[in-house]
Amino acid sequence: MDAEAEEEFREFVEARSPELLRLAVLLSGGDRHAAEDLLQSALIKVAARWHRIEDPEPYVRQVLYRQQIGRWRLRWRQREVTVAAPPERGTGDASGGTELRVLMRAALSRLTPRQRTVLVLRYFEDLPETEVARLLGCSVGTVRSTTHRSLAKLRGIAPELEALRTGPDRPTSDLRPVEVAP
Structure with a gap:
């Protein structure tokens, strides 16, 4: 990747990462660490093809979907999150x-x-x-x-x-x- 393409990719990642991470969190069932892994692996795949991508937003979303599909097809175990105390219920505020x-x-x-x-x-x-x-x-x-x-x-x-x-x-x-x- 040349310097100009690398700068375009960095700008895209900085601008769109929060929204893409929210999508990845939803796809991974709320597991933020799994979502970050999912987004990172998707962005790595996108970076390799960056110079050929015309519209990066839908392309990255499609890569995210396919990465997640690949993960559930592998039937990874559901990891449990252990906490010291149960969360409190909302108070209606x-x-x-x-x-x-x-x-x-x-x-x-x-x-x-x-x-x-x-x-x-x-x-x-x-x-x-x-x-x-x-x-x-x-x-x-x-x-x-x-x-x-x-x-x-x-x-x-x-x-x-x-x-x-x-x-x-x-x-x-x-x-x-x-x-x-x-």
Whole structure:
């Protein structure tokens, strides 16, 4: 890589690393160390082909997806994170968004890597089913069924997410009419 291309690559990494790391964290189920490894290995692959890449953002994202797919196909063991004490529950203050992110990250980590990858691609990356199927190398029907089963499992293992969604400051999903006496 010549000096000019190296400088372009450095600028891209500095500008886009935070966003790409967030994606890698979601893909790796909230494991920051695994996410950093995932992003680093993707950037190494991209650096080798930098002079041939026209639009680097989608290319890096595709490399991230494929790296993660390769990892779950190898069926790596789920590593447990040991902590001294369980985390405290939220108190309902202004940290609701943070609490939701923490709960969502924990819930996603309880899914299989394939289920997590499908949900991240569909709902975080907002990709259509056809694109997810193309990236994962499967049919659209497989994406649909995996999405359906993953959401059902997510609702089962993380009912606290539903409680947050229908909390006191958010509308409930029960929109039945109520009779009012005069």
